[in-house]
Amino acid sequence: MNKLALCLFAFVVFALAHPTKYQVDRNVTCLKPTPAPIKSWHIHILYWQNNQKSVEGAYQLRDKFMKDFAHVLGAPCTDLFHQDHLCMFEAYDRPDGPFLVAQWAAFVPLEHFQAVTQWSIQNRSGYDLLIHPNSGCEVEDHTWWAMWSGTPWQLDTSIFSRDQPEDYESLKVHQKQAEEESLLIKLFNRYHNNNNN
Ligand SMILES: *[C@@H]1O[C@H](CO)[C@@H](O)[C@H](O)[C@H]1NC(C)=O
Numbered sequence: 094m095n096k097l098a099l100c101l102f103a104f105v106v107f108a109l110a111h112p113t114k115y116q117v118d119r120n121v122t123c124l125k126p127t128p129a130p131i132k133s134w135h136i137h138i139l140y141w142q143n144n145q146k147s148v149e150g151a152y153q154l155r156d157k158f159m160k161d162f163a164h165v166l167g168a169p170c171t172d173l174f175h176q177d178h179l180c181m182f183e184a185y186d187r188p189d190g191p192f193l194v195a196q197w198a199a200f201v202p203l204e205h206f207q208a209v210t211q212w213s214i215q216n217r218s219g220y221d222l223l224i225h226p227n228s229g230c231e232v233e234d235h236t237w238w239a240m241w242s243g244t245p246w247q248l249d250t251s252i253f254s255r256d257q258p259e260d261y262e263s264l265k266v267h268q269k270q271a272e273e274e275s276l277l278i279k280l281f282n283r284y285h286n287n288n289n290n
């Protein structure tokens with residue numbers, strides 16, 4: 094590819110990968126008339142939170158992943174779905190969401206799907222992993238359309254009450270609430286410390 098083509102390609106990829114709102118009406122678009130379009134992927138590497146060796150190995154694997162993808166890996170993910178680059182989520186050292194054991198995960202834009210998948214299935218060091226699409230149809234994404242390498246684990250899909258990921262605006266509201274709460278805690282601590290002095 095020459096430079097111009099590469100620039101154009103990069104621009105198209107960027108334009109396509111730019112954070113977008115998921116406008117998915119399950120009744121209309123999850124399965125009919127055609128399956129919902131896949132916007133991005135998540136990869137989850139599962140480990141046993143009560144087994145020190147399993148935890149350490151999982152973190153080593155995470156470091157190795159980050160090293161091998163350092164050339165394309167961006168800043169840590171800031172929300173589950175609306176990302177425009179390959180990024181890491183914080184490792185969850187305990188069951189969280191649909192996962193019944195600990196796991197670490199990455200957000201994978203379409204353009205990195207192949208490299209990440211190839212790397213992961215050959216380098217997973219015995220860990221089981223889930224690669225699932227993000228279409229906005231959370232149940233389908235985590236079940237019929239998901240892929241496992243190694244042993245598939247049971248997931249608690251009953252937590253998916255929404256038909257689509259929370260939209261960006263409501264995520265921002267939640268973030269703002271969390272910030273306001275932490276500000277209150279800071280104020281409380283300052284007040285408390287002053288009274289003690
Ligand atoms: C989807 O279809 C179900 C069953 O037909 C209906 O109860 C529900 O209200 C519909 N949801 C939307 C968002 O249209």
Ligand SMILES: *[C@@H]1O[C@H](CO)[C@@H](O)[C@H](O)[C@H]1NC(C)=O
Nearest residue numbers: 157161208211212213215216
């Ligand atoms: C597996 O990991 C090795 C060492 O980090 C790397 O060189 C190789 O390319 C990876 N495999 C795939 C398919 O990416």
